[in-house]
Amino acid sequence: MDSGELIAVFASILLQAAPLMIAVVGETLTERAGVINLSLDGTMLLTAMTGFIAAYETGNVWIGFLAAMVAGAFFALIVAFGTIKLKQNQVAIGLVLTVLGDDLSSFLGQNYTRLPGPSLGRFSVPLLSDIPVIGPLLFNQNVVFYIAVGLTIIVWWFLGKTQPGLKLRSVGERPEAAFARGVNVNLIRYAYTMIGGALVGFAGASYSLAIKIGWSEGHTRGLGWIALAIVIFGGWAPIRGAFGAILFGATKTLATVLQREYPEVSVVAFNAIPWVLMIGVLLLVGSEWVENMILKLPKSFQRPVRKLLRVSPPMALGEDFVKK
């Protein structure tokens, strides 16, 4: 493999990671506000279908993305309404929506399968794309990639450096304290659940409009769950989440490359990689086995290694807020 091919491989890894980055950023916002929207897999299928049909019928990809964001926000609204207003179990609602989104996408999209439709293309950034290595890798990418990177940086800045971002985090960490300081906890939870859902919708549509162009049944099945696992692996932080997305984006490309190198190994074996990785990264950030290994390290290494590997969720994640 020469350097040109290697750059192409890495560029395709980044492209595969882009929609995952967007979904991860969306769900991170939701979960940092204390709400788990577990419906991602169903939402992404529904929005991939919605986005494709809207773009196909209007001939405009951006209308497709917009429709997908509305659909994603709508599913998120059901989660928010059911859990905040009706105090129902977040996991139960999320799971039912996962199954329902899958079936709805199959049914509503039944007349639009395997059709050629509009798609979002590549964009070369003038001058920057001429830089060797970095140019083709980062600046000659699909538009979705730039949006993913932009969103990740914006959300990182928003969560960490702004007043509304602080408010959002306070709602997910200590809702009682936030409430005492005059923050409308439930309104903020509604807002970020829906914003998060809209971003997941954008991610769903970026599959059908940019990465795996078109619609077919089960188009993005499984990717929503992977995005949910990346949010945990990312420690509910956007930049770390983006690296997680790239890691999982790499498994798809890795499978293709390995398949070419080792044709004698069954195709199906390579499909197992992301799922093994999913369990692996969750063990890495949470298990007592890893903790025991960290304790065996020299004292001075323990803290930085723990900080690098381990994560802890927002303290009020998944908990109802009841005014006392």
Place this chain on the structure above:
Amino acid sequence: MIDTLKKAWILVPVISSLLFIVLLLVIFGADPVEAFASLWSGAFGTQDKFLSTTAFWVPLLLASIGLLITFAAGLWNIGVEGQIVMGAIAASGVALNVSASRPVMLILEVLAAMAAGAVWAMISGVLKTRGKVNEIFSGLALTNLAIILTNYLISGPWQPPEGGTFRGTQPFVEEALFPLFANSRFSPLSLLLAGIALAIVAYVLKNTFWGLKLKALGKNPYSAFLLGVSSEKETVLAMAFGGALAGLGGGVRVLSWFDSLRQSISGGIGYLALLVVMLAAYRVFLVPFIAYFFSSVLTGSISLQLKTQLHSSLGGILTGVMVLLVLLFGDRSRIFAKKEQKDNG
């Protein structure tokens, strides 16, 4: 009178979900009356259809009964789909590699299916207690791995002699299959097993100390810990119990619904079972009825697709919307609580 009306409230979300389906049918230009009629005749129209619905019901029922145990312990056993698949794989392994008389074959297959489902579920349990990996994620990953294993087996080591087609293994010998009722896919023996399982689970949950421990764990893990309930032991045992029944369901799929290991051997029965138990609100006696209703909807929607070209996922939408609306709006007191408090006070 008012109390009866309050009890009948549950019909509001149920009927709303039917209206939602009517709306979808109208949008897609289908005649709702005709569609519901062919849904009905697809599920119960002939003796064959009725037996088909019943045959589909048995594995769904088995998986749902197993979930009653894991739900009681407060576990989200999403990996039940994978446990069904592993059960199917293990039963197929015995069917393809052992030759013995029919009773011996069937006992070995059933035991293998239950063991494989239990092991797959216990992995999730241990990953939860030791690895702090939420059972939802490990269950999903293990489900996908089980499906990948199926595809590997039917395209590789277990491919039919005429070559792998990715469709399935060769049909098992007669001795390896459950005795079937009147050339249908329904095996009365499998229903008997499901009935025994239901009785055991109902008894365990209601009358045994273990059942009490599970419920304590599910309701409040911290107080259960203070009472000396080992959350690790009960978690892993509950997963094994649920997984064994799901695995048996997988065995029933290959040994009576099909006659070989197929690519989509479960085809979502596990996820459907989760919906069944959620709609039953974890009440044991409701589970068989809801499971039967769901299997008639799904069986009927397959005939509907053949007749009207409407995608069979319509059945899944009906069950999904129904569970969603009942979860959201089924508990009347939650919706009107505030208003009534105000009225009374």
